[in-house]
C-alpha cells in the first residue's frame with residue numbers, strides 16, 4: 343500500500359479508506375460512481391499555511407478558481423476571506439454567484455474579450471492582469487467608453503524556468519504569457535499615459551506544480567528589479583501579485599510548504615524595502631488538489647499478453663490529467679482485499695481512445711465491483727471534465743465538518759441535450 347497524499351485528510355480504519363472520517367465506500371454507494379469527494383477541512387488547512395506565512399503583512403489570497411470552480415468550493419474560499427483569480431467572464435459570474443467581493447477579484451489571461459472587460463469593469467473588479475500591449479489598448483478604449491478607469495497590473499514574463507511540465511510552465515520567453523522583462527518599463531510608461539487606465543501593481547506567474555524554491559526566488563528578484571525601475575520612472579505600484587503555482591504531493595513530491603516558501607520570499611522583500619507592500623497571490627492547485635479524490639468502480643479485468651487492464655467507470659473525460667500531461671495520481675482500493683495476489687494493471691476508462699488511462703503499471707489486488715480512489719483529484723479534474731463520448735460529468739460531494747453533502751448532481755443525458763437543436767425542432 344502506498345502512502346496517502348500529504349494534506350489530504352484521508353485515513354484508513356480497519357483498512358477502509360475515510361476522508362475527514364467519512365466512509366468513502368458508503369458515499370460511492372449512495373451517489374454512485376464516478377464521484378468526486380472533497381474535504382473542506384483539507385482546503386482550509388492548505389489556506390491556513392498561506393495565512394500563517396503572511397501573518398503581520400498585507401496580503402490577499404486570490405484563489406485561482408480554474409483549479410476547481412464548483413460553486414460550493416468557491417463559497418468555502420469566499421467565506422474564508424479569499425479573493426479570486428479569474429480568467430473568463432464565466433468565472434466572473436461564478437465568483438460573484440459564490441459571494442465574492444468584486445474588489446477582491448483579479449482578472450488574468452491572455453485573451454480577454456471586450457464583453458468580458460465591460461462586465462468586469464461594471465462590477466468593479468480589483469485589477470486586470472494585462473498580458474500584452476494590444477490588450478492594454480483595448481482595455482483603455484473599453485474603460486473610456488464607459489467613463490471608467492481600469493485598474494491594471496502588467497504581467498511580467500521573467501524568463502525563469504519553473505522546472506515543471508512544459509504545458510504548465512508559463513514564465514519562459516517561449517510561452518504566450520506576460521510581457522518580456524525588457525519591454526515591461528516601456529509598457530508601464532504607455533499604460534500610465536492612458537486616460538482609461540490606472541496602474542495598480544505588477545504581476546508574475548511562472549508555472550504550475552512547482553516543487554523547487556529556486557525558480558520562485560529568481561522570479562522575485564527579477565520582479566523587484568522591475569518594481570524599482572518602474573517606481574524610479576515615477577509610476578507608483580500599490581501591489582505585487584506573485585501568482586500561484588506551488589505544487590502538491592502526487593507521487594511523493596516534496597514541494598516547500600506555503601509558509602516556508604513565503605518566509606524566504608518575504609525575507610527578499612524585506613531586504614529590498616518592499617516588505618510592507620500589499621501582496622496578492624493566486625494559488626489554485628495547492629489549495630484544493632489534495633483535498634479531493636475521485637471514486638470509481640472496477641468494471642472489468644482484462645488480462646493481456648503484454649498488459650493487464652483494469653477497466654473502471656471513470657475516464658479521461660472525468661480526469662483528463664493523465665491523458666493530457668501523463669500525470670501521476672495514486673490509485674488505491676477503498677477496501678483492500680486480503681489473501682488476493684496483486685497484479686500489475688493499467689487502470690483505464692471506457693472512452694474509445696488509447697490515451698484514456700488513469701494510471702499505468704499499478705500493483706492492485708482487485709475484482710470487478712471493487713471501488714478505487716484516484717487521489718489528488720481536487721484540482722484540474724472536475725474543472726477540466728468534458729462530455730466526450732456523451733458521458734455525463736460526475737457528481738460531487740463536499741465533506742463539511744464531517745458531514746457529507748452533495749454539491750453537484752450527476753449530469754444526465756437530458757442535461758447535455760438541453761442546448762441542442764435537432765433538425766426537426768421548430769425554429
Ligand code: LLP
Pocket residue numbers: 406409427450451510512547549550551585586587588624625626627628663667721722
Ligand atoms: N495564476 C495564473 C495566471 C495561472 O495561469 C494559473 C494556472 C494559476 C494562477 C494557478 O496555478 P496553480 O497554483 O494552480 O498552480 N491544468 C494543469 C494546470 C494548468 C495551470 C494553469 N494556470 C494541470 O492539471 O496540471
